[in-house]
Amino acid sequence: MPLPPEPTEYDIARLGAAGDGVAQGADGRPVFIPYALPGERVAARVTGKLGEGQAAELTALLRPAPERAEPPCPYFGRCGGCTMQHMAIPPYAEWKRARLAEALSRAGYPDAVVAEPAVTPPQTRRRADLALRRADGVPVLGFHARGSGAVVDLDTCLVLDPALVALFQPLKTMLRSLAAFRREGSAVLNLLDSGPDLLLRLDGIPNVADRALLADFARAHGLPRIACAPLKGMVSENVAQVGAVSIALGGVSVAPAPGAFLQATPQGEAAIVAAVLAGLPPKLTGKARIADLYAGLGTLSFPLSARARVTAYEGAPDAVAALDAAARHSGGKVQAVRRDLSRQPLMPKELDAFAAVVLDPPFAGAADQMPLLARTTKLERIIYVSCNPAALGRDAKLLQAAGWRLASATPVDQFLWSAQLEAVVVFARGRKA
Numbered sequence: 001m002p003l004p005p006e007p008t009e010y011d012i013a014r015l016g017a018a019g020d021g022v023a024q025g026a027d028g029r030p031v032f033i034p035y036a037l038p039g040e041r042v043a044a045r046v047t048g049k050l051g052e053g054q055a056a057e058l059t060a061l062l063r064p065a066p067e068r069a070e071p072p073c074p075y076f077g078r079c080g081g082c083t084m085q086h087m088a089i090p091p092y093a094e095w096k097r098a099r100l101a102e103a104l105s106r107a108g109y110p111d112a113v114v115a116e117p118a119v120t121p122p123q124t125r126r127r128a129d130l131a132l133r134r135a136d137g138v139p140v141l142g143f144h145a146r147g148s149g150a151v152v153d154l155d156t157c158l159v160l161d162p163a164l165v166a167l168f169q170p171l172k173t174m175l176r177s178l179a180a181f182r183r184e185g186s187a188v189l190n191l192l193d194s195g196p197d198l199l200l201r202l203d204g205i206p207n208v209a210d211r212a213l214l215a216d217f218a219r220a221h222g223l224p225r226i227a228c229a230p231l232k233g234m235v236s237e238n239v240a241q242v243g244a245v246s247i248a249l250g251g252v253s254v255a256p257a258p259g260a261f262l263q264a265t266p267q268g269e270a271a272i273v274a275a276v277l278a279g280l281p282p283k284l285t286g287k288a289r290i291a292d293l294y295a296g297l298g299t300l301s302f303p304l305s306a307r308a309r310v311t312a313y314e315g316a317p318d319a320v321a322a323l324d325a326a327a328r329h330s331g332g333k334v335q336a337v338r339r340d341l342s343r344q345p346l347m348p349k350e351l352d353a354f355a356a357v358v359l360d361p362p363f364a365g366a367a368d369q370m371p372l373l374a375r376t377t378k379l380e381r382i383i384y385v386s387c388n389p390a391a392l393g394r395d396a397k398l399l400q401a402a403g404w405r406l407a408s409a410t411p412v413d414q415f416l417w418s419a420q421l422e423a424v425v426v427f428a429r430g431r432k433a
């Protein structure tokens with residue numbers, strides 16, 4: 001077997017999109033070195049190809065940067081979750097701000113003024129998709145290791161809400177006896193106002209004993225509901241329901257389906273809602289209407305309905321059913337519409353019936369909807385909530401070409417110590433008043 005290459009010394013020039021330190025290799029190509037920071041001199045060993053460049057592993061820190069911080073989590077370096085804990089918060093926040101500015105600059109907005117990011121505190125994440133494995137009969141529960149399918153067994157987690165962390169050990173104990181958990185699965189935990197909501201994706205079908213075990217677990221640990229689904233299946237079954245599930249969104253109580261999308265933290269949700277509301281046209285008439293595209297459970301629709309009537313478009317049947325049921329009990333200002341915005345995007349004429357359009361698309365962005373938004377003539381504001389700067393940049397380029405100006409850009413850091421970046425970007429028509 002060939003020996004691994006000897007480590008080489010590198011000067012780190014910048015951070016890449018995934019948060020790796022990037023240096024220039026001897027052949028001029030970039031070398032991506034996880035856990036290295038700009039300004040540092042490091043030794044690293046090349047491990048393979050990565051895109052146009054090479055991946056390497058850090059072997060020694062020769063000259064640390066002043067931006068370096070002591071990672072607080074005992075799993076740092078093994079767990080693939082919070083890979084940026086080695087960077088102090090102020091430069092980390094500035095990195096996120098600069099990434100949004102860069103994406104908007106590439107879209108044709110080089111002078112965009114980007115606000116300071118709202119960085120959410122530790123112990124506030126209310127949604128976790130935990131991987132499950134059975135190793136020699138013993139359940140392993142945690143997040144994937146960086147760049148691998150292996151699962152790092154966790155006893156704690158610094159970003160998750162303590163109410164979810166408190167379930168790690170009891171879950172592992174219960175899973176030992178669950179026949180429907182054979183080799184692999186996942187546990188999606190959503191912390192609702194009614195308590196933790198659990199969706200187990202399993203590689204077996206729960207039998208009678210499993211159902212009794214799950215019902216006992218739900219009662220013992222204050223979970224109103226436990227649902228099970230096959231590993232890759234879309235349909236879940238409520239295996240234990242010992243109470244009602246609910247979460248308040250904009251003051252309206254919604255009953256989400258198991259595993260439903262929630263903004264990752266209450267603080268992140270509040271920052272997004274505040275930036276969206278601040279981006280609305282200053283004067284909305286009594287007849288004004290707002291469209292909320294990719295509305296999910298109505299996280300934005302209900303707060304928006306305090307300012308105007310809202311039509312909320314959403315493609316997932318479960319989400320739109322929950323949104324519709326909640327809307328019917330909330331004063332009639334929100335109308336829920338099930339629509340697949342990839343197959344059937346809103347046409348410019350439909351969009352022009354609104355004073356403002358809010359869109360919060362999935363990671364891939366809104367490639368099918370965006371050209372039609374750019375072609376509107378009456379719409380006053382487009383408020384884009386993004387979880388992917390690359391897709392945002394691509395979509396914003398169309399608005400720039402159509403003459404939309406950028407009114408504000410607010411980064412929101414909901415995934416503390418990660419390379420993920422969310423943002424609310426407001427586009428307005430014409431020149432600034």
Ligand SMILES: C[S@@+](CC[C@H](N)C(=O)[O-])C[C@H]1O[C@@H](n2cnc3c(N)ncnc32)[C@H](O)[C@@H]1O
Pocket residue numbers: 261262263294295296297298299300313314315316319339340341342343360361362363387
């Ligand atoms: C990032 S989530 C945002 C949800 C909501 N705005 C919130 O803040 O909680 C994106 C939403 O887009 C929905 N979605 C994804 N693809 C869609 C499509 N083609 N048409 C309509 N909705 C879609 C998903 O079901 C999900 O609810």
